[in-house]
Amino acid sequence: MDISKYLNSTELDTSNKQPLYLQISLLIADKIQKQILPSGTKLPPERELADLFAVSRTTAINAYRKLEQQGLVWTKVGSGTYVAQARDLESLSEVPWPQLFTAYPQNPLASILRDLVSTNAPGTISLAAGMPDPALYPLETFTELFNHNIGTVPPADFGHIPTEGYYPLRRAIAAMLSEKGIPASTENILTLSGSQQGIYLLSKVLLEPGDYVVMETPTFIGAIQVFQAAGARILSLPYSEKFSIELLEDFLIRYRPKLLYIIPTYQNPTGRVMPEQERKDLVKLAKRHRLVIVEDDPYSDLCYGEQPPQALKAMDSYGGVVYLGTFSKILFPGLRTGYLAGPPVLINRLALEKQFIDLHSSNIAQWLVTMFLNEGKLAEHLTKVRREYKKRRDTMAKALLRLCVKDIDFKVPEGGFYFWCKLKQAGTSQQLLQAAAKNRISFVPSEAFHTMPTPDNEFRLCFTTHNETVLLESVQRLAKTLTQITKKIKDNDAPPSSVWPII
Amino acid sequence: MDISKYLNSTELDTSNKQPLYLQISLLIADKIQKQILPSGTKLPPERELADLFAVSRTTAINAYRKLEQQGLVWTKVGSGTYVAQARDLESLSEVPWPQLFTAYPQNPLASILRDLVSTNAPGTISLAAGMPDPALYPLETFTELFNHNIGTVPPADFGHIPTEGYYPLRRAIAAMLSEKGIPASTENILTLSGSQQGIYLLSKVLLEPGDYVVMETPTFIGAIQVFQAAGARILSLPYSEKFSIELLEDFLIRYRPKLLYIIPTYQNPTGRVMPEQERKDLVKLAKRHRLVIVEDDPYSDLCYGEQPPQALKAMDSYGGVVYLGTFSKILFPGLRTGYLAGPPVLINRLALEKQFIDLHSSNIAQWLVTMFLNEGKLAEHLTKVRREYKKRRDTMAKALLRLCVKDIDFKVPEGGFYFWCKLKQAGTSQQLLQAAAKNRISFVPSEAFHTMPTPDNEFRLCFTTHNETVLLESVQRLAKTLTQITKKIKDNDAPPSSVWPII
Incomplete structure (x- = not known):
């Protein structure tokens, strides 16, 4: 079929003030809806379309993009642009979707x-x-590691793996934490699709609607959102020069909160570092009340002066501190690889929840991070x-x-x-x-x-x-x-x- | 410190019937607990340990593995085995974790x-x-694609991306579906950490406890688990030679179910293919009742004879079919890359839910799959x-x-x-x-x-x-x-x- 007779500049209305790309897309849309251009028709390449209408190539690209957004054409990279299946857009919205949705926490944030x-x-x-x-993403190092190891990794490592994570990564993380004074063995580690997932899983496993959660304020928005979506009531510890241990104790006695969420080192957003003595006092108080502490620690490796104090988890003398770490800030976010350290009974319960969500996290990312750690590239x-x-x-x-x-x-x-x-x-x-x-x-x-x-x-x-x-x-x-x-x-x-x- | 004087075969009890690796691990554990081997001590390499006790290297490896499991030592690949921080294991279980957990659906499955x-x-x-x-995992192709493209991909593509997914992948999937007769544009696609995540997200967005869900029986266990965990009541369509449209209609009138979950092609576990006429009848009935159909389609590309009929989504004349696809079965599971096709209003609501869970899926896996599709490797x-x-x-x-x-x-x-x-x-x-x-x-x-x-x-x-x-x-x-x-x-x-x- 010679399409060019339907697509040319004589059909464009030059007096029209609409942008040219829009005029062209409307003209093509019209031919598609009238089935002059039937489903499956291959449309001219962008450069040819530009010539047909005597417009720039950018205009032609934008015209196709507009049609693609409307679902009227589809583009296969390296092949071309095709007219999509005809469908009656009116009748395609017969399901009143928003009415079917569950309640969503209308948090303006x-x-x-x-x-x-x-x-x-x-x-x-x-x-x-x-x-x-x-x-600064270490993509060159990852490329080297990839090429060096892809020939020797058993392909089955890229099949299904246990929900708890890629075993060699869990082991490498346990070693990394042990080196930092956080006692951990492989069975203490759950790998996550980013530490955000750890917060989500903890909310599923520990929180019922109406439960109390203590948070610093201001704090990480992703944690606020998850706890609020779980129906928790938030008790706020306002940011100041000193961590308000008295207010926390008051909360503990008055409300019996399920957990405290805290970023002790280079806090987000305030940048504050909790001094060692405050950490000790906090763990002591938490131990007395059997309070679960969720310690989120994405930044502690990024110190620009003296070393920050040890993690709360390193001081944990009662088994109640759950530690969240991530490679998003020190390597790059697209790895979506974080981890949680806690007692095996908790790891097991979190994994039962995680299997519903994604079976397990991406093995490729986990394999890449494992090599990065095991070949000493992190330091x-x-x-x-x-x-x-x-x-x-x-x-x-x-x-x-x-x-x-x-x-x-x-x-x-x-x-x-x-x-x-x-x-x-x-x-x-x-x-x-x-x-x-x-x-x-x-x-x-x-x-x-x-x-x-x-x-x-x-x-x-x-x-x-x-x-x-x-x-x-x-x-x-x-x-x-x-x-x-x-x-x-x-x-x-x-x-x-x-x-x-x-x- | 000369460790060898504490670690040698003279301390082993040869009359003891315990396996040697266990005896060695107990001996070392004892020295650690008595702080004869203080925290941070570097233990001898496995080969040396084997020599000290005159045992095989495997025995030495197993002894260290046992100690690692107990959290008494930690091993850094390429560096060595170290004594972990001392901790009193008794006091570390003061938090009664299982009592803190939310109810878990006690499904024996x-x-x-x-x-x-x-x-x-x-x-x-x-x-x-x-x-x-x-x-059969196409790891060589992925290696080529990786090396060919890593130098030109903007590193920011590995930073944070929108929750809906990596745009080039959403676009490539839309084109792939369009080619199969399923009309889709980029905004109809949500990329997922495996299609399991699509089932989970749909349950979060569509189901309240007590809602009805229709499923074939037998069917995919992962879907059963998610719907049951959401508190849904399951209505079963028993497997037989013919899809029981009458029973479905009865369910629709009697219970107004929220959705039907179905695998029309090469069903899991029965392998059944729903014939074209049954598909048409189903979509017609679903349209009349505005029933949401969740079509799970992991296997349809794997046909060994004649082509199966078109997907239900390709016949969707009322906008109520939600389509789930995955690369786990045709490429490999470790990519953890699946996708959902549906109306933009649904994609948006699902993305709002997904951001709580993992912000977005792994960009590395999404980037790899994009290249695989765009360079025509899939066919x-x-x-x-x-x-x-x-x-x-x-x-x-x-x-x-x-x-x-x-x-x-x-x-x-x-x-x-x-x-x-x-x-x-x-x-x-x-x-x-x-x-x-x-x-x-x-x-x-x-x-x-x-x-x-x-x-x-x-x-x-x-x-x-x-x-x-x-x-x-x-x-x-x-x-x-x-x-x-x-x-x-x-x-x-x-x-x-x-x-x-x-x-």
């Missing part, structure tokens, strides 16, 4: 995390997501990223001090990923974010990290994702925004609105 | 799936797990495995016919992984399995696939995992077992026990 990885305006520098720098890699991130932290600290210190307070973190900042003047961090978007800089306002989100004046900057040049630029954009917003708030200096009684 | 992948007696041929043959690989599995099916069928046909009925499957067999004579498949274990052959008895497990006389044999030589051997062992059990049951031919009224 739920979308924030998703937005963190979604794209901003072009050219925006995002200090929002807590991500290592892709330029080498950590030395490299620590040196680099330390430089970035220092650069960022200097720039913030130079350009922003009149408007914000901040502490220089001793490790991890984040600067935690506080506006000195009026205005909320949400307002700042809105203004910052115009200057193409983004970050996470504090309310995302609170169990009871209320607008306030703090925010988190991640300093590890970008190199120093970009970081300097980002601080300049932030400084510019701060000046603008300060000025604006001064301009609009009005008294707070009064509370009018309803009469 | 739960452990069967787990046992499927656990080891049998040495030399056992397992036809139990539904696994492709590791010898090539399918041709190869179809040819091989067809030969195995034929070999198995011939052997069963020759050696077992007096004791069992079976049908030759047109595709997929399984023979479904039925004992002709007295006895249950569970009894057969027990007898078979002694002849070092294993399979899955039918009760594992039933929503209401009762012992009966059917069982599943997977014919894809082993080559023809092993398959022939397995049928010989099965035939031997059948002869033994038939004889035994004849020997014990007693009347059934009477029912005595309680007076």
Whole structure:
């Protein structure tokens, strides 16, 4: 069939103000719906389509993309673009899906995390997501390890494996933890599809709706969401210079919480390190009350000065500390490989739950991480990223001090990923974010990290994702925004609105 | 410290009948507990330990393994074995973990799936797990793809990605489905950590405790477990030559079930293919009742004769069919990469649930599968495995016919992984399995696939995992077992026990 007679520029309405790609896609859609172009028809390659309509190749690509989104055509890489099966789009929405869905915790934060990885305006520098720098992912090392070992790994290692994880990885993680003073043997380790999955599994296995959970606030949004979705009631330990052991004790006596979730080292988002004495006091109190502590420890390997104190798990004298670790921050997130260390009875119960969810985590990722650990590559890699991130932290600290210190307070973190900042003047961090978007800089306002989100004046900057040049630029954009917003708030200096009684 | 003075054969009690490795491990454990060998001490390499005690290297390895299991030492591959942190094992169990756990559905089947992948007696041929043959995993192709593309993939592709999946993979899957007559665009696709995760997510999003779910029986155990764990009440459509559309209609009117879970092509475990007319009737009925159909389709690419009818999803005229696919059976399970096709509103809601569980699935596996699809490797690989599995099916069928046909009925499957067999004579498949274990052959008895497990006389044999030589051997062992059990049951031919009224 000669398609070109149906597809050419004579059919385009040049007076029309719609973008050309849209006009072309509408024209093709019309031919498809009228079955002039029947299902299975191979459409011209993008370059040819561009010639037919005398448009740029980008316009042709966008026209096909639009049609693909509508399900009218499909593209097979390396083969071409084809007209899809005809279907009556009207009748295809006869099932009222949203009415069928179970209740969803309508947490307004739920979308924030998703937005963190979604794209901003072009050219925006995002200090929002807590991500290592892709330029530092050890992909070359992984390539070497892959090639060196793919010939000798038994193929059955890529079949089904026990839910608890790839045995050689569990063993290597146990050794790694033992070396850090956390006693662990293979049977204490459950490998996870990221440590997020550990939080989820713990919520399934330990929490009934209405149970109490103690969390620091602010804290990791992913943990808040999971515990809230499990129907738990959150008891908050507000962030301050000192861990409030008295308030925790009060909670323990008053509410008998099921667990305490805590990030003792380079806390997310505040960057705080819990001092050794506080850790000892906490474990002592937890032991007395048989409190389960979930210790989330994604950052402790990323120290830029002196070593942080030992993990709570290393001080665990009563078997109640559950330890979560991950390779997402020190290697890269796409491995989706984390782990949980705990007593075998807990590992077994968590595995029973995990088998429903995914049978077991990806063997390929687990195999890659195993080789990375067993061939001693981790120490080498950590030395490299620590040196680099330390430089970035220092650069960022200097720039913030130079350009922003009149408007914000901040502490220089001793490790991890984040600067935690506080506006000195009026205005909320949400307002700042809105203004910052115009200057193409983004970050996470504090309310995302609170169990009871209320607008306030703090925010988190991640300093590890970008190199120093970009970081300097980002601080300049932030400084510019701060000046603008300060000025604006001064301009609009009005008294707070009064509370009018309803009469 | 010279350790050798503490570790030598003079301390071994030669009159003791305990295995040597155990004696050595106890001796070392004793020195560790008395802190003669303090925490952090590097123990001698296995070879040296073997020399010190004048035992074999295997004995030395087993002694260290025992100590590792007890958490007394830890081994770092390539470095050595070290004494672990001292800990008082008594006090480490102060938390009564099992008392803290939420209720767990006490399904006796739960452990069967787990046992499927656990080891049998040495030399056992397992036809139990539904696994492709590791010898056919396309690891060489993946190695080529890896090396060819690792230099050009943007490293950020291995950072965090949207929960819905790696965009190029979603696009490639949409094209693959479109080619099969299943209209799909990128936004219709959610990538999963195996299709098991799709079943889990659907249960979270669609089912409240007490909701009704219709399933064929027998069916896939992983689906039964998930729906039961969600508190659903299962309505069973018994397997027979014809799909019971009348019974389904009765269920629809009487119970308004939330969904029907079905494997229309090469069903697990029966191997049945639903004929085209039955499919049309089913979709028509489902449309009338706005019934959600979850179509699980892991096997349809593995046909050994004529093409099976189109998927239900290809006939979906009301938007109510949700399609589950996976690369576990056609490539290999360790990829943990499956997918779900459905309307965007459902994909979005499922993704909201999935982000709590693992943020997103492994990018490495998703990237590998994307290249496999985009570089046209799948068709090539399918041709190869179809040819091989067809030969195995034929070999198995011939052997069963020759050696077992007096004791069992079976049908030759047109595709997929399984023979479904039925004992002709007295006895249950569970009894057969027990007898078979002694002849070092294993399979899955039918009760594992039933929503209401009762012992009966059917069982599943997977014919894809082993080559023809092993398959022939397995049928010989099965035939031997059948002869033994038939004889035994004849020997014990007693009347059934009477029912005595309680007076």
